[in-house]
Amino acid sequence: MASEQTVHMNGGQGDTSYARNSSLQNAEQNKMRPLIEEAIADLLSTGASLPRSMVVADLGCSSGPNALTLVSICVDAIRSQCLRSRQPPVEVCIFLNDLPDNDFNMVVKSLVAFQQSHRSVVTGVMPGSFYGRLFTSGSLHLACSANSLHWLSEAPEELRRNKIPAYDIDEHVRRERRRVVIGAYARQFRKDFTLFLELGAIELAAGGRLVASLAGRRSEEPAAEFTHAWESVALVLSEMASKVRYD
Template sequence: MDSKQVVHMNQGEMETSYARNSSFQSAEQNRMKPLMEAAIVDVCSNISTLSCGNMVIADLGCSSGPNAVALVSIAIEATCNHFLQLQQSPPEVSLLLNDLPYNDFNRVVKSLVALRQINEPVVVAGVVPGSFYERLFPSGSVHLFCSSNSLHWLSKAPEDLRINQIPAYDIDENVRRERLPVVAEAYARQFRKDFTLFLKLRAKELVSDGRMVVSLAGRRSDELVSEISHVWGTAAQILGIMASEGMIDKAKFNSLYIPVYGPSLEELREIIQEEGSFTITEMRVHNPASGMDSAHLTPNRIANCMRAAFEPLINQHFGSSGEVMDGFVRTAEKLLSLQGSSQVNQTEKPIVMLAVSVTKASHVNCGAFSTSP
Protein backbone atom coordinates (compact mmCIF):
# COMPACT_ATOMS: atom_id res chain seq x y z
CA MET A 1 0.00 0.00 0.00
CA ASP A 2 1.49 3.34 -1.08
CA SER A 3 1.27 5.62 1.95
CA LYS A 4 1.67 8.72 -0.20
CA GLN A 5 -1.70 8.10 -1.84
CA VAL A 6 -3.85 6.88 1.03
CA VAL A 7 -2.42 8.53 4.17
CA HIS A 8 -4.33 11.76 4.52
CA MET A 9 -7.16 12.92 6.73
CA ASN A 10 -10.73 13.49 5.54
CA GLN A 11 -10.80 16.72 3.59
CA GLY A 12 -13.18 19.69 3.61
CA GLU A 13 -15.41 21.02 6.36
CA MET A 14 -18.25 18.48 6.43
CA GLU A 15 -19.37 16.58 9.53
CA THR A 16 -16.92 13.72 8.89
CA SER A 17 -13.93 15.94 8.04
CA TYR A 18 -10.68 16.04 10.00
CA ALA A 19 -11.16 19.79 10.45
CA ARG A 20 -14.24 19.08 12.59
CA ASN A 21 -12.99 15.86 14.23
CA SER A 22 -9.48 16.53 15.49
CA SER A 23 -9.94 17.40 19.15
CA PHE A 24 -7.43 14.75 20.33
CA GLN A 25 -4.77 16.19 18.03
CA SER A 26 -5.55 19.74 19.15
CA ALA A 27 -5.18 18.76 22.81
CA GLU A 28 -1.77 17.23 22.13
CA GLN A 29 -0.58 20.37 20.37
CA ASN A 30 -1.54 22.38 23.44
CA ARG A 31 0.47 19.99 25.62
CA MET A 32 3.50 20.53 23.35
CA LYS A 33 3.48 24.29 23.99
CA PRO A 34 6.12 24.34 26.79
CA LEU A 35 8.55 22.30 24.67
CA MET A 36 7.96 24.55 21.66
CA GLU A 37 8.47 27.71 23.69
CA ALA A 38 11.70 26.40 25.23
CA ALA A 39 13.03 25.40 21.80
CA ILE A 40 12.25 28.86 20.38
CA VAL A 41 14.06 30.61 23.24
CA ASP A 42 17.05 28.35 22.66
CA VAL A 43 17.14 29.10 18.93
CA CYS A 44 16.65 32.83 19.43
CA SER A 45 19.39 32.97 22.08
CA ASN A 46 21.96 31.44 19.72
CA ILE A 47 23.59 34.41 17.98
CA SER A 48 25.30 32.29 15.31
CA THR A 49 22.06 30.46 14.49
CA LEU A 50 20.25 33.73 13.69
CA SER A 51 23.26 35.49 12.22
CA CYS A 52 21.33 36.43 9.06
CA GLY A 53 18.44 37.95 10.99
CA ASN A 54 15.88 35.41 9.79
CA MET A 55 14.31 32.21 11.06
CA VAL A 56 12.79 29.27 9.19
CA ILE A 57 10.19 27.13 10.97
CA ALA A 58 8.73 24.02 9.34
CA ASP A 59 5.83 21.83 10.47
CA LEU A 60 5.99 18.25 9.17
CA GLY A 61 2.68 16.45 8.66
CA CYS A 62 0.57 19.57 9.22
CA SER A 63 -2.68 18.02 7.87
CA SER A 64 -5.48 20.58 7.45
CA GLY A 65 -8.10 22.51 9.39
CA PRO A 66 -7.42 24.67 12.45
CA ASN A 67 -4.64 22.36 13.69
CA ALA A 68 -2.51 22.98 10.59
CA VAL A 69 -1.07 26.25 11.90
CA ALA A 70 -1.32 25.56 15.65
CA LEU A 71 2.32 24.68 16.29
CA VAL A 72 3.78 27.41 14.08
CA SER A 73 1.44 29.91 15.78
CA ILE A 74 2.92 28.88 19.13
CA ALA A 75 6.40 29.37 17.67
CA ILE A 76 5.56 32.84 16.30
CA GLU A 77 4.08 33.99 19.62
CA ALA A 78 7.08 32.66 21.55
CA THR A 79 9.48 34.43 19.16
CA CYS A 80 7.70 37.76 19.50
CA ASN A 81 7.54 37.47 23.29
CA HIS A 82 11.24 36.62 23.52
CA PHE A 83 12.39 39.66 21.58
CA LEU A 84 9.80 41.90 23.23
CA GLN A 85 11.39 41.10 26.59
CA LEU A 86 14.78 41.97 25.11
CA GLN A 87 13.29 45.16 23.62
CA GLN A 88 14.57 44.09 20.21
CA SER A 89 12.92 43.62 16.84
CA PRO A 90 12.08 39.98 16.08
CA PRO A 91 13.75 38.27 13.11
CA GLU A 92 12.01 37.79 9.79
CA VAL A 93 10.23 34.44 9.93
CA SER A 94 9.47 31.94 7.18
CA LEU A 95 6.74 29.40 7.92
CA LEU A 96 6.64 26.24 5.82
CA LEU A 97 4.00 23.55 6.21
CA ASN A 98 4.55 20.03 4.90
CA ASP A 99 2.30 17.06 4.27
CA LEU A 100 1.72 14.39 1.64
CA PRO A 101 0.47 15.53 -1.80
CA TYR A 102 -3.14 14.35 -1.23
CA ASN A 103 -3.52 16.57 1.83
CA ASP A 104 -6.17 19.31 1.71
CA PHE A 105 -3.72 22.14 0.96
CA ASN A 106 -6.49 24.56 -0.10
CA ARG A 107 -7.48 24.97 3.54
CA VAL A 108 -3.85 25.05 4.64
CA VAL A 109 -3.04 27.95 2.32
CA LYS A 110 -6.03 29.94 3.58
CA SER A 111 -4.88 29.39 7.16
CA LEU A 112 -1.35 30.52 6.30
CA VAL A 113 -2.58 33.68 4.58
CA ALA A 114 -4.65 34.59 7.65
CA LEU A 115 -1.71 33.87 9.96
CA ARG A 116 0.65 35.99 7.88
CA GLN A 117 -1.75 38.96 7.94
CA ILE A 118 -1.87 39.11 11.74
CA ASN A 119 1.82 38.43 12.44
CA GLU A 120 4.24 41.14 11.37
CA PRO A 121 7.46 39.03 11.46
CA VAL A 122 6.06 36.45 9.02
CA VAL A 123 7.62 37.29 5.66
CA VAL A 124 7.24 33.98 3.81
CA ALA A 125 4.52 31.38 4.29
CA GLY A 126 4.14 28.37 2.07
CA VAL A 127 3.40 24.68 1.68
CA VAL A 128 5.84 21.88 0.86
CA PRO A 129 4.09 18.73 -0.43
CA GLY A 130 6.03 15.49 -0.02
CA SER A 131 6.92 12.69 2.39
CA PHE A 132 8.99 13.54 5.46
CA TYR A 133 10.85 10.31 4.71
CA GLU A 134 12.45 12.21 1.79
CA ARG A 135 14.53 15.38 1.50
CA LEU A 136 12.28 18.43 1.64
CA PHE A 137 14.48 21.48 2.30
CA PRO A 138 17.95 22.79 1.37
CA SER A 139 20.87 21.78 3.57
CA GLY A 140 21.32 23.89 6.69
CA SER A 141 18.25 26.03 6.04
CA VAL A 142 15.75 25.27 8.84
CA HIS A 143 16.02 26.53 12.42
CA LEU A 144 13.13 24.63 13.99
CA PHE A 145 11.22 21.54 12.91
CA CYS A 146 7.99 20.59 14.65
CA SER A 147 5.57 17.74 14.12
CA SER A 148 2.51 16.54 15.98
CA ASN A 149 0.48 13.33 15.59
CA SER A 150 2.25 12.33 12.37
CA LEU A 151 5.43 10.32 12.90
CA HIS A 152 3.61 7.15 13.95
CA TRP A 153 2.59 6.92 10.25
CA LEU A 154 5.11 4.73 8.44
CA SER A 155 6.43 5.12 4.90
CA LYS A 156 4.79 1.77 4.22
CA ALA A 157 3.44 -1.27 6.07
CA PRO A 158 5.91 -4.11 6.72
CA GLU A 159 6.41 -5.94 3.42
CA ASP A 160 7.45 -9.24 5.03
CA LEU A 161 3.98 -9.67 6.55
CA ARG A 162 2.36 -9.17 3.16
CA ILE A 163 4.84 -11.44 1.35
CA ASN A 164 4.31 -14.22 3.89
CA GLN A 165 0.53 -13.55 4.00
CA ILE A 166 0.54 -13.03 7.74
CA PRO A 167 -2.49 -10.89 8.70
CA ALA A 168 -1.67 -7.91 10.89
CA TYR A 169 -4.84 -8.58 12.88
CA ASP A 170 -6.53 -12.00 12.72
CA ILE A 171 -10.22 -12.42 13.55
CA ASP A 172 -9.45 -15.56 15.54
CA GLU A 173 -8.27 -14.38 18.98
CA ASN A 174 -6.01 -17.37 19.66
CA VAL A 175 -4.30 -17.12 16.27
CA ARG A 176 -3.97 -13.36 16.70
CA ARG A 177 -2.24 -13.68 20.07
CA GLU A 178 0.07 -16.37 18.72
CA ARG A 179 1.12 -14.18 15.79
CA LEU A 180 1.36 -10.97 17.82
CA PRO A 181 5.16 -11.13 18.45
CA VAL A 182 5.83 -11.64 14.73
CA VAL A 183 3.53 -8.78 13.73
CA ALA A 184 4.88 -6.45 16.43
CA GLU A 185 8.49 -7.15 15.46
CA ALA A 186 7.79 -6.51 11.77
CA TYR A 187 6.20 -3.15 12.55
CA ALA A 188 9.00 -2.27 14.99
CA ARG A 189 11.64 -2.93 12.32
CA GLN A 190 9.83 -0.75 9.80
CA PHE A 191 9.50 2.08 12.32
CA ARG A 192 13.18 1.89 13.25
CA LYS A 193 14.15 2.06 9.59
CA ASP A 194 11.79 4.97 8.88
CA PHE A 195 12.55 7.02 11.98
CA THR A 196 16.31 6.58 11.57
CA LEU A 197 16.03 7.92 8.03
CA PHE A 198 13.81 10.77 9.26
CA LEU A 199 16.47 11.84 11.76
CA LYS A 200 19.25 11.75 9.15
CA LEU A 201 17.22 13.88 6.74
CA ARG A 202 16.25 16.51 9.29
CA ALA A 203 19.82 16.77 10.60
CA LYS A 204 20.91 17.49 7.04
CA GLU A 205 18.32 20.26 6.68
CA LEU A 206 18.78 21.93 10.09
CA VAL A 207 21.19 24.76 10.80
CA SER A 208 23.97 24.20 13.32
CA ASP A 209 22.41 23.70 16.79
CA GLY A 210 18.95 23.64 15.18
CA ARG A 211 16.03 22.29 17.20
CA MET A 212 13.23 19.79 16.64
CA VAL A 213 10.10 19.13 18.72
CA VAL A 214 7.91 16.18 17.75
CA SER A 215 4.99 14.28 19.23
CA LEU A 216 3.63 10.90 18.18
CA ALA A 217 1.39 8.14 19.46
CA GLY A 218 3.13 5.30 21.29
CA ARG A 219 3.00 3.17 24.41
CA ARG A 220 4.53 3.30 27.85
CA SER A 221 7.93 1.66 28.11
CA ASP A 222 6.77 -0.70 30.84
CA GLU A 223 3.80 -1.91 28.78
CA LEU A 224 4.05 -5.23 26.99
CA VAL A 225 3.01 -5.13 23.35
CA SER A 226 -0.61 -6.21 22.90
CA GLU A 227 -3.13 -5.89 20.12
CA ILE A 228 -4.66 -2.78 21.71
CA SER A 229 -1.26 -1.15 22.18
CA HIS A 230 -0.97 -0.80 18.41
CA VAL A 231 -2.12 2.65 17.36
CA TRP A 232 -4.30 0.95 14.75
CA GLY A 233 -5.47 -1.75 17.18
CA THR A 234 -8.92 -0.32 17.89
CA ALA A 235 -9.58 0.40 14.21
CA ALA A 236 -8.51 -3.15 13.33
CA GLN A 237 -10.69 -4.53 16.12
CA ILE A 238 -13.68 -2.67 14.70
CA LEU A 239 -12.99 -3.89 11.16
CA GLY A 240 -12.50 -7.42 12.51
CA ILE A 241 -15.98 -7.35 14.03
CA MET A 242 -17.35 -6.09 10.72
CA ALA A 243 -15.60 -8.94 8.86
CA SER A 244 -16.92 -11.57 11.28
CA GLU A 245 -20.44 -10.19 10.83
CA GLY A 246 -20.16 -10.19 7.03
CA MET A 247 -20.16 -6.40 6.65
CA ILE A 248 -16.81 -6.50 4.83
CA ASP A 249 -14.95 -9.25 2.99
CA LYS A 250 -12.79 -11.42 5.30
CA ALA A 251 -10.11 -11.96 2.66
CA LYS A 252 -9.78 -8.21 2.14
CA PHE A 253 -9.63 -7.70 5.89
CA ASN A 254 -6.81 -10.24 6.17
CA SER A 255 -4.84 -8.35 3.51
CA LEU A 256 -5.15 -4.97 5.26
CA TYR A 257 -1.91 -3.61 6.71
CA ILE A 258 -2.30 -0.18 8.28
CA PRO A 259 1.05 1.70 8.03
CA VAL A 260 1.12 2.94 11.63
CA TYR A 261 3.36 2.06 14.59
CA GLY A 262 3.54 3.44 18.12
CA PRO A 263 6.95 2.95 19.79
CA SER A 264 7.68 2.93 23.50
CA LEU A 265 9.50 5.86 25.06
CA GLU A 266 12.65 3.79 25.56
CA GLU A 267 12.45 2.50 21.99
CA LEU A 268 12.32 6.07 20.74
CA ARG A 269 15.22 7.11 22.96
CA GLU A 270 17.34 4.18 21.75
CA ILE A 271 16.78 5.00 18.06
CA ILE A 272 17.68 8.68 18.58
CA GLN A 273 20.84 7.81 20.48
CA GLU A 274 21.94 5.13 18.02
CA GLU A 275 21.40 7.36 14.97
CA GLY A 276 23.56 10.03 16.61
CA SER A 277 22.56 13.24 14.84
CA PHE A 278 20.70 14.69 17.85
CA THR A 279 21.02 15.08 21.59
CA ILE A 280 17.82 14.65 23.59
CA THR A 281 16.77 17.79 25.46
CA GLU A 282 13.54 16.50 26.98
CA MET A 283 11.08 13.62 26.64
CA ARG A 284 7.53 13.56 27.98
CA VAL A 285 4.65 11.08 28.12
CA HIS A 286 1.10 12.41 27.85
CA ASN A 287 -2.25 10.76 28.39
CA PRO A 288 -4.07 11.51 25.10
CA ALA A 289 -7.31 12.29 26.96
CA SER A 290 -5.86 14.50 29.69
CA GLY A 291 -7.23 18.01 29.80
CA MET A 292 -9.99 17.23 27.29
CA ASP A 293 -13.63 18.11 27.77
CA SER A 294 -15.66 14.98 28.52
CA ALA A 295 -17.99 15.98 25.67
CA HIS A 296 -15.18 15.04 23.27
CA LEU A 297 -14.78 11.57 24.82
CA THR A 298 -18.18 10.09 23.99
CA PRO A 299 -18.30 6.94 21.80
CA ASN A 300 -19.80 8.97 18.95
CA ARG A 301 -17.11 11.67 19.03
CA ILE A 302 -14.28 9.12 19.29
CA ALA A 303 -15.77 7.08 16.43
CA ASN A 304 -15.95 10.17 14.22
CA CYS A 305 -12.37 11.10 15.07
CA MET A 306 -11.27 7.63 14.00
CA ARG A 307 -13.31 7.93 10.81
CA ALA A 308 -11.66 11.26 9.96
CA ALA A 309 -8.22 9.66 10.28
CA PHE A 310 -8.77 6.25 8.68
CA GLU A 311 -11.56 6.73 6.11
CA PRO A 312 -9.33 7.42 3.06
CA LEU A 313 -7.25 4.32 3.81
CA ILE A 314 -10.27 2.09 4.49
CA ASN A 315 -12.09 3.31 1.38
CA GLN A 316 -9.05 2.64 -0.77
CA HIS A 317 -8.89 -0.94 0.50
CA PHE A 318 -12.57 -1.92 0.81
CA GLY A 319 -14.24 0.46 -1.65
CA SER A 320 -15.88 3.83 -1.10
CA SER A 321 -19.58 2.94 -1.19
CA GLY A 322 -20.27 4.81 2.05
CA GLU A 323 -21.84 1.75 3.65
CA VAL A 324 -18.47 0.54 4.94
CA MET A 325 -17.73 3.74 6.85
CA ASP A 326 -21.29 4.05 8.17
CA GLY A 327 -20.94 0.48 9.44
CA PHE A 328 -17.50 1.35 10.87
CA VAL A 329 -18.96 4.21 12.93
CA ARG A 330 -21.91 2.14 14.17
CA THR A 331 -19.62 -0.75 15.15
CA ALA A 332 -17.15 1.64 16.80
CA GLU A 333 -19.85 3.29 18.88
CA LYS A 334 -21.15 -0.10 20.02
CA LEU A 335 -17.66 -1.37 20.90
CA LEU A 336 -16.65 1.82 22.71
CA SER A 337 -19.94 1.85 24.64
CA LEU A 338 -19.34 -1.74 25.77
CA GLN A 339 -15.81 -0.87 26.83
CA GLY A 340 -17.13 2.10 28.77
CA SER A 341 -19.74 -0.01 30.53
CA SER A 342 -16.98 -2.46 31.46
CA GLN A 343 -15.08 0.43 33.06
CA VAL A 344 -12.32 0.19 30.49
CA ASN A 345 -11.35 3.84 30.39
CA GLN A 346 -8.65 5.76 28.58
CA THR A 347 -6.27 5.92 31.53
CA GLU A 348 -6.04 2.12 31.65
CA LYS A 349 -5.06 1.77 28.00
CA PRO A 350 -1.40 1.63 27.07
CA ILE A 351 -1.58 4.10 24.17
CA VAL A 352 0.03 7.42 25.10
CA MET A 353 1.47 10.43 23.31
CA LEU A 354 5.26 10.74 23.32
CA ALA A 355 6.72 14.25 23.03
CA VAL A 356 10.42 14.70 22.33
CA SER A 357 12.60 17.80 22.07
CA VAL A 358 16.05 17.37 20.50
CA THR A 359 18.99 19.54 19.42
CA LYS A 360 21.17 18.90 16.40
CA ALA A 361 24.46 17.50 17.70
CA SER A 362 27.46 19.82 17.33
CA HIS A 363 29.51 17.22 15.43
CA VAL A 364 26.89 16.85 12.66
CA ASN A 365 27.55 18.88 9.52
CA CYS A 366 25.87 19.14 6.14
CA GLY A 367 28.13 16.64 4.41
CA ALA A 368 26.70 14.33 1.78
CA PHE A 369 25.17 11.01 2.72
CA SER A 370 22.84 8.47 1.18
CA THR A 371 19.10 8.92 1.79
CA SER A 372 18.09 5.57 0.40
CA PRO A 373 15.40 3.98 2.58
Protein backbone atom coordinates in the same frame (compact mmCIF):
# COMPACT_ATOMS: atom_id res chain seq x y z
CA MET B 1 1.97 0.16 -0.30
CA ALA B 2 3.72 3.48 0.28
CA SER B 3 1.83 5.80 2.62
CA GLU B 4 2.71 8.75 0.37
CA GLN B 5 0.33 7.37 -2.25
CA THR B 6 -2.63 6.43 -0.08
CA VAL B 7 -2.78 8.08 3.36
CA HIS B 8 -4.50 11.36 4.15
CA MET B 9 -7.04 12.69 6.62
CA ASN B 10 -10.60 13.47 5.55
CA GLY B 11 -10.60 16.93 4.02
CA GLY B 12 -13.17 19.72 4.11
CA GLN B 13 -15.24 20.77 7.09
CA GLY B 14 -18.03 18.18 7.08
CA ASP B 15 -19.15 16.07 10.02
CA THR B 16 -16.62 13.31 9.18
CA SER B 17 -13.74 15.67 8.35
CA TYR B 18 -10.48 15.72 10.29
CA ALA B 19 -11.10 19.42 10.95
CA ARG B 20 -14.22 18.53 12.96
CA ASN B 21 -12.78 15.45 14.68
CA SER B 22 -9.30 16.36 15.90
CA SER B 23 -9.72 17.88 19.36
CA LEU B 24 -7.64 15.10 20.96
CA GLN B 25 -4.75 15.83 18.59
CA ASN B 26 -5.04 19.55 19.37
CA ALA B 27 -4.69 18.85 23.09
CA GLU B 28 -1.49 16.91 22.39
CA GLN B 29 -0.16 19.77 20.26
CA ASN B 30 -0.71 22.28 23.06
CA LYS B 31 1.26 20.07 25.45
CA MET B 32 4.26 20.77 23.21
CA ARG B 33 4.09 24.54 23.88
CA PRO B 34 6.69 24.63 26.71
CA LEU B 35 9.06 22.44 24.69
CA ILE B 36 8.78 24.71 21.65
CA GLU B 37 9.19 27.84 23.76
CA GLU B 38 12.30 26.36 25.39
CA ALA B 39 13.76 25.38 22.01
CA ILE B 40 13.24 28.89 20.61
CA ALA B 41 14.65 30.52 23.74
CA ASP B 42 17.78 28.38 23.31
CA LEU B 43 17.98 29.20 19.60
CA LEU B 44 17.70 32.95 20.10
CA SER B 45 19.98 33.25 23.11
CA THR B 46 23.13 31.79 21.56
CA GLY B 47 24.51 35.11 20.33
CA ALA B 48 24.59 38.81 21.14
CA SER B 49 22.12 39.65 18.36
CA LEU B 50 19.17 37.75 16.95
CA PRO B 51 19.20 36.41 13.39
CA ARG B 52 17.39 38.51 10.80
CA SER B 53 15.21 35.59 9.69
CA MET B 54 14.18 32.08 10.72
CA VAL B 55 12.63 29.12 8.89
CA VAL B 56 10.14 26.94 10.79
CA ALA B 57 8.40 23.79 9.53
CA ASP B 58 5.54 21.64 10.80
CA LEU B 59 6.07 18.09 9.53
CA GLY B 60 2.70 16.37 9.22
CA CYS B 61 0.43 19.39 9.59
CA SER B 62 -2.76 17.75 8.24
CA SER B 63 -5.61 20.26 7.73
CA GLY B 64 -8.24 22.21 9.63
CA PRO B 65 -7.56 24.32 12.75
CA ASN B 66 -4.74 22.04 13.93
CA ALA B 67 -2.64 22.81 10.86
CA LEU B 68 -1.64 26.18 12.32
CA THR B 69 -1.36 25.29 16.01
CA LEU B 70 2.35 24.48 16.18
CA VAL B 71 3.53 27.26 13.89
CA SER B 72 1.36 29.75 15.81
CA ILE B 73 3.10 28.68 19.02
CA CYS B 74 6.45 29.11 17.26
CA VAL B 75 5.67 32.59 15.94
CA ASP B 76 4.37 33.76 19.33
CA ALA B 77 7.46 32.40 21.07
CA ILE B 78 9.81 34.12 18.60
CA ARG B 79 7.96 37.41 19.00
CA SER B 80 8.12 37.15 22.81
CA GLN B 81 11.84 36.43 22.71
CA CYS B 82 12.43 39.49 20.53
CA LEU B 83 10.50 41.67 22.96
CA ARG B 84 12.43 40.31 25.95
CA SER B 85 15.75 41.02 24.25
CA ARG B 86 14.54 44.44 23.02
CA GLN B 87 15.56 43.66 19.46
CA PRO B 88 13.70 44.17 16.17
CA PRO B 89 11.24 41.45 15.14
CA VAL B 90 12.73 38.46 13.33
CA GLU B 91 11.27 37.65 9.91
CA VAL B 92 9.82 34.15 9.99
CA CYS B 93 9.19 31.79 7.08
CA ILE B 94 6.88 28.93 8.00
CA PHE B 95 6.25 25.79 5.95
CA LEU B 96 3.41 23.35 6.47
CA ASN B 97 4.20 19.84 5.26
CA ASP B 98 2.04 16.79 4.69
CA LEU B 99 1.45 14.10 2.08
CA PRO B 100 0.35 15.25 -1.39
CA ASP B 101 -3.30 14.17 -0.96
CA ASN B 102 -3.72 16.31 2.15
CA ASP B 103 -6.43 19.02 1.92
CA PHE B 104 -4.00 21.81 1.06
CA ASN B 105 -6.84 24.00 -0.25
CA MET B 106 -8.03 24.49 3.31
CA VAL B 107 -4.44 24.84 4.55
CA VAL B 108 -3.64 27.61 2.07
CA LYS B 109 -6.78 29.57 2.99
CA SER B 110 -5.77 29.35 6.65
CA LEU B 111 -2.24 30.49 5.83
CA VAL B 112 -3.50 33.56 3.96
CA ALA B 113 -5.50 34.67 6.99
CA PHE B 114 -2.58 33.88 9.29
CA GLN B 115 -0.14 35.91 7.21
CA GLN B 116 -2.49 38.90 7.14
CA SER B 117 -2.42 39.01 10.93
CA HIS B 118 1.35 38.40 11.16
CA ARG B 119 3.05 40.89 8.86
CA SER B 120 6.58 39.67 9.56
CA VAL B 121 5.69 36.10 8.55
CA VAL B 122 6.02 34.48 5.11
CA THR B 123 4.12 31.23 4.59
CA GLY B 124 4.22 28.24 2.27
CA VAL B 125 3.29 24.57 1.89
CA MET B 126 5.65 21.68 1.22
CA PRO B 127 3.83 18.53 0.01
CA GLY B 128 5.70 15.24 0.33
CA SER B 129 6.77 12.56 2.77
CA PHE B 130 9.08 13.51 5.64
CA TYR B 131 10.78 10.17 4.96
CA GLY B 132 12.32 11.89 1.93
CA ARG B 133 14.18 15.16 1.37
CA LEU B 134 11.95 18.23 1.62
CA PHE B 135 14.21 21.20 2.35
CA THR B 136 17.64 22.41 1.30
CA SER B 137 20.62 21.53 3.48
CA GLY B 138 20.97 23.61 6.62
CA SER B 139 17.85 25.67 5.95
CA LEU B 140 15.55 24.88 8.91
CA HIS B 141 15.98 26.57 12.26
CA LEU B 142 13.12 24.71 13.91
CA ALA B 143 11.14 21.63 12.85
CA CYS B 144 8.08 20.41 14.74
CA SER B 145 6.00 17.27 14.41
CA ALA B 146 2.98 16.19 16.46
CA ASN B 147 1.02 12.94 16.19
CA SER B 148 2.62 12.10 12.84
CA LEU B 149 5.63 9.84 13.25
CA HIS B 150 3.54 6.75 14.00
CA TRP B 151 2.51 6.89 10.31
CA LEU B 152 5.13 4.68 8.71
CA SER B 153 6.48 5.02 5.18
CA GLU B 154 4.94 1.65 4.28
CA ALA B 155 3.61 -1.57 5.76
CA PRO B 156 6.45 -3.97 6.68
CA GLU B 157 7.54 -5.78 3.53
CA GLU B 158 7.88 -9.13 5.33
CA LEU B 159 4.19 -9.00 6.33
CA ARG B 160 3.03 -7.95 2.87
CA ARG B 161 5.10 -10.70 1.29
CA ASN B 162 3.50 -13.32 3.54
CA LYS B 163 0.04 -11.68 3.36
CA ILE B 164 -0.11 -11.23 7.12
CA PRO B 165 -2.47 -8.41 8.16
CA ALA B 166 -1.63 -6.07 11.04
CA TYR B 167 -4.86 -7.15 12.71
CA ASP B 168 -6.46 -10.52 11.95
CA ILE B 169 -10.18 -10.84 12.68
CA ASP B 170 -9.62 -14.43 13.82
CA GLU B 171 -8.59 -13.95 17.47
CA HIS B 172 -6.72 -17.29 17.67
CA VAL B 173 -4.65 -16.53 14.55
CA ARG B 174 -4.09 -12.96 15.74
CA ARG B 175 -2.66 -14.12 19.05
CA GLU B 176 -0.41 -16.67 17.35
CA ARG B 177 1.02 -14.02 15.05
CA ARG B 178 1.16 -11.23 17.62
CA ARG B 179 4.91 -11.26 18.20
CA VAL B 180 5.64 -11.59 14.49
CA VAL B 181 3.47 -8.57 13.66
CA ILE B 182 4.79 -6.47 16.56
CA GLY B 183 8.37 -7.29 15.63
CA ALA B 184 7.85 -6.40 11.97
CA TYR B 185 6.28 -3.05 12.77
CA ALA B 186 8.94 -2.29 15.38
CA ARG B 187 11.68 -2.88 12.81
CA GLN B 188 9.84 -0.75 10.23
CA PHE B 189 9.46 2.06 12.77
CA ARG B 190 13.13 1.88 13.69
CA LYS B 191 14.08 2.09 10.01
CA ASP B 192 11.73 5.01 9.32
CA PHE B 193 12.57 6.95 12.47
CA THR B 194 16.30 6.59 11.85
CA LEU B 195 15.81 7.94 8.32
CA PHE B 196 13.70 10.81 9.68
CA LEU B 197 16.48 11.81 12.07
CA GLU B 198 19.18 11.48 9.40
CA LEU B 199 17.24 13.76 7.04
CA GLY B 200 16.61 16.21 9.86
CA ALA B 201 20.33 16.36 10.57
CA ILE B 202 20.88 17.41 6.96
CA GLU B 203 18.05 19.92 6.69
CA LEU B 204 18.44 21.63 10.08
CA ALA B 205 20.69 24.68 10.29
CA ALA B 206 23.64 24.65 12.66
CA GLY B 207 22.21 24.76 16.16
CA GLY B 208 18.70 24.06 14.83
CA ARG B 209 16.09 22.29 16.93
CA LEU B 210 13.62 19.45 16.39
CA VAL B 211 10.58 19.12 18.67
CA ALA B 212 8.45 16.01 18.07
CA SER B 213 5.80 14.01 19.89
CA LEU B 214 4.08 10.73 19.15
CA ALA B 215 1.83 8.32 20.98
CA GLY B 216 3.27 5.26 22.70
CA ARG B 217 2.99 2.95 25.68
CA ARG B 218 5.42 1.25 28.02
CA SER B 219 3.99 -2.26 27.64
CA GLU B 220 3.12 -4.46 24.68
CA GLU B 221 -0.20 -5.20 26.34
CA PRO B 222 -2.99 -2.64 25.83
CA ALA B 223 -4.54 -1.22 28.99
CA ALA B 224 -7.55 -3.34 29.97
CA GLU B 225 -9.99 -0.42 30.16
CA PHE B 226 -9.25 0.57 26.56
CA THR B 227 -9.06 -2.91 25.03
CA HIS B 228 -12.70 -3.15 23.99
CA ALA B 229 -12.71 0.25 22.28
CA TRP B 230 -9.49 -0.44 20.37
CA GLU B 231 -10.71 -3.92 19.40
CA SER B 232 -13.75 -2.32 17.74
CA VAL B 233 -11.61 0.25 15.95
CA ALA B 234 -9.21 -2.46 14.81
CA LEU B 235 -12.07 -4.52 13.36
CA VAL B 236 -13.27 -1.53 11.33
CA LEU B 237 -9.76 -0.69 10.10
CA SER B 238 -9.12 -4.32 9.21
CA GLU B 239 -12.28 -4.42 7.11
CA MET B 240 -11.28 -1.17 5.36
CA ALA B 241 -7.75 -2.47 4.71
CA SER B 242 -9.12 -5.69 3.19
CA LYS B 243 -10.75 -3.62 0.47
CA VAL B 244 -7.45 -2.02 -0.60
CA ARG B 245 -5.67 -3.58 -3.56
CA TYR B 246 -1.89 -3.85 -3.12
CA ASP B 247 0.16 -3.32 -6.27
